[in-house]
Amino acid sequence: MPQIVFLPHPEFCPEGAVIEAPTGKSVCDVMLENDIEIEHACDRVCACTTCHVLVREGYASLNELEEREEDLLDRAWGLEPVSRLSCQAIVGTEDLVVEIPKYTINHAAEKNH
Numbered sequence: 726m727p728q729i730v731f732l733p734h735p736e737f738c739p740e741g742a743v744i745e746a747p748t749g750k751s752v753c754d755v756m757l758e759n760d761i762e763i764e765h766a767c768d769r770v771c772a773c774t775t776c777h778v779l780v781r782e783g784y785a786s787l788n789e790l791e792e793r794e795e796d797l798l799d800r801a802w803g804l805e806p807v808s809r810l811s812c813q814a815i816v817g818t819e820d821l822v823v824e825i826p827k828y829t830i831n832h833a834a835e836k837n838h
Contacts, residue, residue, distance in 0.1 A: 727820050729755060732781070734825040737761050746816045752778060752823060753811035764829055769812035774801040776811040779824040784809075786817035802828045 726745045729752065733741040738761045746755045753776045756763050764775035771793050780787065784807050790798075794813045798804055803826045811823075 752814040777801040781822040783821035786819035788815040
């Protein structure tokens with residue numbers, strides 16, 4: 726079973742974590758099932774960017790990006806070539822190293838000033 730190394734994040738995972746992840750499960754589900762409470766404002770239906778992550782290692786083993794996810798990622802804070810929405814990133818057969826960005830954009834919770 727592949728392992729996911731979650732790099733430390735001050736809010737969601739201060740110590741970092743190493744978690745065994747079943748192939749075919751989303752990175753978001755793996756986090757939530759292991760008490761890493763990443764935001765997921767749209768309830769994991771690919772309608773926001775709050776579960777944005779950076780896949781530092783193992784990116785190529787994930788499922789292909791679909792057009793909807795690509796369009797949403799264009800709005801994510803800190804977009805990088807290794808960016809994915811964790812609700813859409815499905816664990817393959819290789820280990821992953823995942824970083825949760827420092828900031829997220831939650832259009833549903835933020836008010837226009």
